[in-house]
Amino acid sequence: MNxxxxxxxxxxxxxxxxxxxxxxxxxxxxxxxxxxxxHDTWIVTAIASILSIPLMLVILALVKRxxxxxxxxxxxxxxxxxxxxxxxxxxxxxxxxxxxxxxxDASNFINQTVMNNTPMMALSICFMGLVAYAxxxxxxxxxxxxxxxxILSFFFIGISMLTTMLNADAGNFLPMLRxxxxxxxxxxxxxxxxxxxxxVCLLVIAPYIARxxxxxxxxxxxxxxxxxxxxxxxxxxxxxxxxxxxxxxALPSFQTLKLAKFTDTLGHLEIIFAIILLVLLYFRIAILYxxxxxxxSKILRFQNYNYLIIPTSCVILVYSFIIFSSFQMHMDYGNxxxxxxxxxxxxxxxxxxxxxxxIRRKKEKAPDTQNAPxxxxxxx
Amino acid sequence: MNVLLMALPFLSLFSVKNLTKDGTxxxxxxxxxxxxxxxxxxxxxxxxxxxxxxxxSFCRFLDEKLHISxxxx
Numbered sequence: 001m002n003x004x005x006x007x008x009x010x011x012x013x014x015x016x017x018x019x020x021x022x023x024x025x026x027x028x029x030x031x032x033x034x035x036x037x038x039h040d041t042w043i044v045t046a047i048a049s050i051l052s053i054p055l056m057l058v059i060l061a062l063v064k065r066x067x068x069x070x071x072x073x074x075x076x077x078x079x080x081x082x083x084x085x086x087x088x089x090x091x092x093x094x095x096x097x098x099x100x101x102x103x104x105d106a107s108n109f110i111n112q113t114v115m116n117n118t119p120m121m122a123l124s125i126c127f128m129g130l131v132a133y134a135x136x137x138x139x140x141x142x143x144x145x146x147x148x149x150x151i152l153s154f155f156f157i158g159i160s161m162l163t164t165m166l167n168a169d170a171g172n173f174l175p176m177l178r179x180x181x182x183x184x185x186x187x188x189x190x191x192x193x194x195x196x197x198x199x200v201c202l203l204v205i206a207p208y209i210a211r212x213x214x215x216x217x218x219x220x221x222x223x224x225x226x227x228x229x230x231x232x233x234x235x236x237x238x239x240x241x242x243x244x245x246x247x248x249x250a251l252p253s254f255q256t257l258k259l260a261k262f263t264d265t266l267g268h269l270e271i272i273f274a275i276i277l278l279v280l281l282y283f284r285i286a287i288l289y290x291x292x293x294x295x296x297s298k299i300l301r302f303q304n305y306n307y308l309i310i311p312t313s314c315v316i317l318v319y320s321f322i323i324f325s326s327f328q329m330h331m332d333y334g335n336x337x338x339x340x341x342x343x344x345x346x347x348x349x350x351x352x353x354x355x356x357x358x359i360r361r362k363k364e365k366a367p368d369t370q371n372a373p374x375x376x377x378x379x380x
Numbered sequence: 381m382n383v384l385l386m387a388l389p390f391l392s393l394f395s396v397k398n399l400t401k402d403g404t405x406x407x408x409x410x411x412x413x414x415x416x417x418x419x420x421x422x423x424x425x426x427x428x429x430x431x432x433x434x435x436x437s438f439c440r441f442l443d444e445k446l447h448i449s450x451x452x453x
Contacts, residue, residue: 125381311389318385318425322431323435329436
């Protein structure tokens, strides 16, 4: 039973850009880590991206071992019907929380930067409406624009680096490595869980990729590389402009962009950059919402997830408002507590799943190898 | 804004026609259950009785009771 229409697939290239775009969309959430490590954030970004490679390999190993199967089927195979459903419910709830949190971030961003006097509820309804419509149209509609978003993002980040160059100062990177070690560990942990670990959602969209017999390793690597390079470039740009003061801003990237100007008369271009940040956030929420809907419809054994779009989007909308009483509280939990909570679906469960599958496959192969000599003997 | 939010869950009733045509009895039952819960959830929020946030309470529990957190600031 597949709740997603059969023609609803994306190709390998779109998948690569989806991975890149998903990581790029986190560039707005750098405040989770800049409040901890300040001007040394670029160091923890580099370390976190290297340490996230094993997680990518775990995801790739699961995708390779189950061609055409999604996270729900993988859990069913690894933990049995009841255990698998329980694990799938954990993932479903994880995607639900992520969608709500990101929707709150998006509404907060629009409210703080572009539409100060508009009620946040109005912004959230419009944003969720757009995401719900895109999800209704399917993954191919969400995914086919990923390439355009990534190219646009590269272009605008390049332009922003050029236009903020006058405000950049290499001295802002100094002094390096002077913070307590625990801060670097905390920063790396936050980055590994919040932008990079969330790539576990690829396990849900994997069966909807038209692979044409190819493995997805190359695409995943390139997408991850493009995303990490962009993320690192944004952090380096912000550090070079803001220095250690970046730890005091809720949106350091946007503060940097406020300083961007071509000439004295052609300045305050932040609205253009705000648009691309919003586009990337839309993409992120759409992917997470798609994953949530797929998991929910598979758990409920629905043949089509379209019926669940409106009720679930209403719940997400309301939950995004009550999830944290203020943005500051969200930030505080985001850099102190949530990274511990997120380890379960992002690292522990995928690793346990892979280990269980490897042991099961080994046990399944064992009787075959015992039988093999008997067959040979019979032939000889 | 609240009026708009109150009306939103009822938009899903437009899909009931398709569901009764294509879906099974089980799907219709589950859909109606979800719809009822959604209306209940949204209206509780609108009438301001809802003070439930799973994630915030769970984070508080991890932070304060189990001390699973990095030191503040």
